[in-house]
Each structure stands twice: as structure tokens, then as C-alpha cells.
Amino acid sequence: MMYFLPAAFAPMNFVDNLKYMGLGMLGIFAVIGCIVLMTVLLNAVTAKETDNKQPKQ
Amino acid sequence: MAELFQNVTNLDIKMVLMWVIGGVLIYLAIKRDMEPSLLLPMGFGAILVNLPLSGAVTQPGMEEGPLSILYKAGIANELFPLILFIGIGAMIDFGPLLSNPVLMLFGAAAQFGIFFTLCTASMFFDLKDAASIAIIGAADGPTSIVVGQKLQSNYIGAIMVAAYSYMALVPIIQPPIIRLMTTKKERRIRMEYTQKPVSKTTRILFPIFITIIAGLIAPASVALVGFLMFGNLLRECGVLDSLSETAQKVLANLVTIFLGITIASQMQAEHFLKPDTLLILGLGMVAFIFDTVGGVLFAKLLNLFLKKKINPMIGAAGISAFPMSGRVVHKMALKEDPTNFILMQATGVNVSGQIASVIAGGLILNFFL
Numbered sequence: 001m002m003y004f005l006p007a008a009f010a011p012m013n014f015v016d017n018l019k020y021m022g023l024g025m026l027g028i029f030a031v032i033g034c035i036v037l038m039t040v041l042l043n044a045v046t047a048k049e050t051d052n053k054q055p056k057q
Numbered sequence: 058m059a060e061l062f063q064n065v066t067n068l069d070i071k072m073v074l075m076w077v078i079g080g081v082l083i084y085l086a087i088k089r090d091m092e093p094s095l096l097l098p099m100g101f102g103a104i105l106v107n108l109p110l111s112g113a114v115t116q117p118g119m120e121e122g123p124l125s126i127l128y129k130a131g132i133a134n135e136l137f138p139l140i141l142f143i144g145i146g147a148m149i150d151f152g153p154l155l156s157n158p159v160l161m162l163f164g165a166a167a168q169f170g171i172f173f174t175l176c177t178a179s180m181f182f183d184l185k186d187a188a189s190i191a192i193i194g195a196a197d198g199p200t201s202i203v204v205g206q207k208l209q210s211n212y213i214g215a216i217m218v219a220a221y222s223y224m225a226l227v228p229i230i231q232p233p234i235i236r237l238m239t240t241k242k243e244r245r246i247r248m249e250y251t252q253k254p255v256s257k258t259t260r261i262l263f264p265i266f267i268t269i270i271a272g273l274i275a276p277a278s279v280a281l282v283g284f285l286m287f288g289n290l291l292r293e294c295g296v297l298d299s300l301s302e303t304a305q306k307v308l309a310n311l312v313t314i315f316l317g318i319t320i321a322s323q324m325q326a327e328h329f330l331k332p333d334t335l336l337i338l339g340l341g342m343v344a345f346i347f348d349t350v351g352g353v354l355f356a357k358l359l360n361l362f363l364k365k366k367i368n369p370m371i372g373a374a375g376i377s378a379f380p381m382s383g384r385v386v387h388k389m390a391l392k393e394d395p396t397n398f399i400l401m402q403a404t405g406v407n408v409s410g411q412i413a414s415v416i417a418g419g420l421i422l423n424f425f426l
Contacts, residue, residue: 013179017187020424021172025165027275027420028413032165034270035412039158039263046256 067109071326079103091225095198095317102321114322124322127315135206137316138199139284144309146288147301151263153405156253160402164409167375168417169351170194174344181336186210188425190337193220194344195414196377203281204418208425214323215334219341227378228385231349235373235389238353244393246368250401260293271416277426278419285415348376368399374406377414383407
């Protein structure tokens with residue numbers, strides 16, 4: 001098994017690089033959160049356009 | 058007579074092994090229908106470039122090979138995957154997502170595997186290579202190519218084979234993970250779908266605003282997000298049907314042909330047949346597994362606070378393998394309860410995964426460029 005590991009096996013790097021996990025997931029949720037808000041706003045602002053297109057009962 | 062067969066003496070066992078690998082990719086493409094548009098050109102290209110003194114790639118002291126020229130023209134500068142993204146954007150219907158935008162959060166959660174794999178891969182590789190390997194978890198070929206090239210990874214060939222193979226293996230990889238992470242009761246949670254109309258204005262403004270938002274926060278993602286959204290705008294504007302159709306069919310198919318066979322130029326035996334390749338294939342699997350885990354766990358976390366529960370399986374659909382992942386989740390839900398149709402929700406989440414994976418790619422580039 002050890003034969004298949006590159007010479008530079010550094011287990012502590014997992015812990016050292018957890019900051020990228022934190023920043024990355026935070027970053028994605030921040031961007032997606034902004035996009036969700038933007039979409040909700042767009043849907044609200046253009047609601048009349050879809051209401052006009054709905055057949056009147 | 059002896060001169061005719063002189064080149065045969067240049068053959069070595071590694072080249073023959075690459076022919077076998079190329080053959081396996083071709084078999085998977087044809088017999089198993091696994092991403093044939095990419096695995097077949099990659100498989101054949103692997104054979105082409107592993108013939109002794111192959112004229113398909115540049116040999117020392119000889120004129121440039123066509124695959125080497127194509128590589129410089131479209132892969133080394135990330136042009137081919139970006140053009141392909143125009144076609145992909147034109148194919149995507151964001152309707153189910155726009156009518157229920159909160160589904161996008163699951164797409165975000167399902168990118169967890171990328172960052173988990175980054176940490177795992179960093180134990181074995183330097184950070185730039187680790188990041189290039191981690192982006193396999195984006196389950197998106199163009200994103201993987203762009204990130205790998207920009208970070209000048211040494212393992213593009215292995216990363217591409219892993220990315221496209223695992224995308225095709227989603228129906229095999231995801232179900233056992235989903236079953237492990239959920240109870241039968243959770244898998245049977247019903248989710249009603251009411252079609253909410255989405256205005257044409259929203260459909261047109263959505264790709265524009267996404268590009269601006271993503272570009273402001275992660276500028277390195279502008280090319281990826283921008284080309285994807287440009288394709289979508291061609292589709293949604295309503296006045297460029299011929300361009301949209303061209304982007305979806307002719308353009309996408311043309312670029313796919315060149316992309317697949319050109320990527321194979323990185324599958325020369327001396328670069329590909331290393332212990333690192335096996336490790337990369339293993340890490341790619343880790344990325345896909347933890348993408349699924351991240352999406353499902355996020356849904357279960359939300360269920361702690363929601364009165365109307367979400368079927369946690371839709372979290373798994375946030376992996377960017379579109380439309381396969383959405384269909385896998387839908388089929389699993391039907392298996393548990395034949396009257397529980399969650400295809401629209403799963404498709405919405407699946408589409409959001411496409412956006413989230415591109416943003417994740419941009420963030421990775423922001424961190425390491």
C-alpha cells in the first residue's frame with residue numbers, strides 16, 4: 001500500500017487546509033444566497049407579467 | 058522488409074496497457090452507454106497517442122502533430138470547454154429552479170465533496186494539483202478542464218478520465234450512499250409540486266444577474282459563469298432561436314468531438330500510467346461520494362427546522378451531473394412510493410448544481426491562482 005503513496009504523504013495537510021473548506025462552502029452559500037434573493041425579487045417584481053398571462057376565470 | 062516493421066520494436070508494454078484502457082473506455086461508451094460523446098473519443102485518442110512515434114502528437118524533431126496543435130488551440134487556453142459551456146447553457150431550462158429558488162441551496166451544499174477532497178488530496182499532492190483533483194467533484198467536464206489548465210496541473214489526463222467516468226457512474230455511485238444516509242421513512246417523504254409561472258423577464262434577467270453577482274464575488278469564475286449564462290440567454294431571449302439551436306446541437310457536438318479526442322493527448326503512457334493516477338481515480342470517487350453526503354445532510358439539517366419536511370434525497374441531486382442525478386433521485390423516490398413524484402424538485406436542484414459547481418470552480422481559482 002505504501003508503494004502507491006507519493007513520497008510526500010503529509011496527513012497534517014488535511015487539517016491545515018480545512019480553512020479552504022470553510023471559506024469555499026461559505027463563499028458558495030454567500031453567492032447562491034445572493035442569487036436566491038435576486039430571483040425572489042425578480043419573481044416578485046415581474047409577478048404582474050405572469051398574472052396578466054394567466055387566463056381570467 | 059525489416060524496415061517495414063522497425064517501428065514495432067519501439068512498442069512497449071505501457072503503450073499496450075494504454076490500448077487496453079482506451080478499449081475499456083470505448084466499451085463503456087458503446088456497450089454501457091456511459092457518456093459516449095466523450096468516452097469514445099477519449100478512448101480512441103488514447104490508442105492514437107500510444108502508438109510508437111505516433112504522428113498524432115508532436116514527436117521530438119518532427120513536425121507538430123494535429124492533437125498537439127488542437128491542444129494548444131483549445132485546451133491549453135481553456136477555449137474549447139468555454140465554448141462548450143455556451144451549448145450547455147443553451148440546453149438548460151432554469152424554469153423549475155426559478156419557480157422555487159430556495160432549491161438552489163441544495164446545489165450549494167452538494168459541492169461539499171470538492172472541498173473535502175481538496176483537504177484529502179492535499180495530503181498527497183501539492184495544493185494546486187490537489188485543487189485540480191478536487192474539482193472532479195464539480196461533476197462538470199468543462200469546469201474541471203478550465204480549473205486544471207489554469208492551475209497548470211500535471212494530471213489533466215487522469216482528472217478528465219475520472220471526471221467523465223464518474224459522471225457516467227452516478228446511477229451506480231449515488232444510490233448506496235443515499236440509502237446509507239437516509240431512513241426508509243425519510244425516503245418516502247412526499248413533496249408536492251405546484252407549477253408557479255415564471256415571467257419571461259425573469260428568465261432573461263436571471264442569466265445576466267447571475268453573471269454579475271458571481272463575477273463580483275469570484276472574478277476568476279466570470280469566463281465559466283459568463284459563457285454558461287450567455288448560452289442560456291440565447292435560449293431565453295426568444296429572438297435567437299436559430300442561434301440557440303445551433304449552440305445546443307451543432308456547436309456543442311463539434312466542440313465535444315474536438316474536446317474528447319484532444320484531451321486524450323494527455324493520456325500518453327509515460328504521463329498516465331503512474332501510481333498517482335490510481336490515487337486520483339480514488340480521490341475522484343471520494344469527491345462524488347461526499348458531494349452526495351453534503352447534499353443529503355443539508356436537507357436533513359433543514360428538516361430539523363421545517364414543519365413541512367423535504368425529502369432529503371433531493372439534496373443528492375445537487376451534484377452537477379445533469380440530468381442523470383435528478384433522474385436517479387426521482388427513480389429512488391418512486392421505488393419507495395410509486396405515487397411520489399419528485400422529478401421537478403430533483404431537476405431544479407440538479408440544475409442549481411450546475412450553477413454552484415461553476416461558482417465552486419471560480420472560488421477554487423480565486424484561492425489558488
